[in-house]
Amino acid sequence: MSGSGRESRAAQLDDIDRKLLALLTKNSRRTNNSLAEELGIAPSTCLARLNALRDSGVISRFTIEVDPQVLGRELEALIFVKIRPGARHLMSNFASDMRSKPGVRQLFFLGGADDFVLHVAVRNSSDVRQFVLDNLSANPAVATTQTSLVFEHGHGSGEF
Structure with missing residues (x-):
């Protein structure tokens, strides 16, 4: 039906990336500072990781859920x-x-x-x-x- 057009190669995630994804999955509106604090990393590191996840296609979009x-x-x-x-x-x-x-x-x-x-x-x-x-x-x-x-x-x- 529809493909992503991306090469079939799994992205390599570490524990911090996985935790960041879990936090964003629960609430994609969290601020970078609150994410960094919960992950125990610097805000600049958190933002760099978030951008890397977006650039690699792991995060394809941010969206809302309508009730x-x-x-x-x-x-x-x-x-x-x-x-x-x-x-x-x-x-x-x-x-x-x-x-x-x-x-x-x-x-x-x-x-x-x-x-x-x-x-x-x-x-x-x-x-x-x-x-x-x-x-x-x-x-x-x-x-x-x-x-x-x-x-x-x-x-x-x-x-x-």
């Missing part, structure tokens, strides 16, 4: 999608189209029994149903879908 419930999207679901065997050439277009749909938080291209998983956030079960009907059941490339409701989710430790 969909605060926006009235009380229900989250995972929709597993299989593409028809004769429509495999449409997979890239399908992925681009789904990424642009309101409510789609994440899209995963898979190897295995399913081709894609869509993570959607909507107001209620009627909205999930309507999303599936309008965007998946009506799509000639889609063979089957299976929807699972998300009751709770969280993030890992952020440690690498």
Whole structure:
């Protein structure tokens, strides 16, 4: 679907880099001084390491996380999608189209029994149903879908 375009070579991280990544994963708005203090290094060293992680591509971007419930999207679901065997050439277009749909938080291209998983956030079960009907059941490339409701989710430790 989309590649990074980077050579496949793992970056070498030491303990301080790993701790810095874990701290930023938990809160990317922390100041350089607070990061340096917690890591026990000089602010200039911390900034140099942060810049090196960015320059090497280990940190690809800083972002925010929106709470969909605060926006009235009380229900989250995972929709597993299989593409028809004769429509495999449409997979890239399908992925681009789904990424642009309101409510789609994440899209995963898979190897295995399913081709894609869509993570959607909507107001209620009627909205999930309507999303599936309008965007998946009506799509000639889609063979089957299976929807699972998300009751709770969280993030890992952020440690690498």
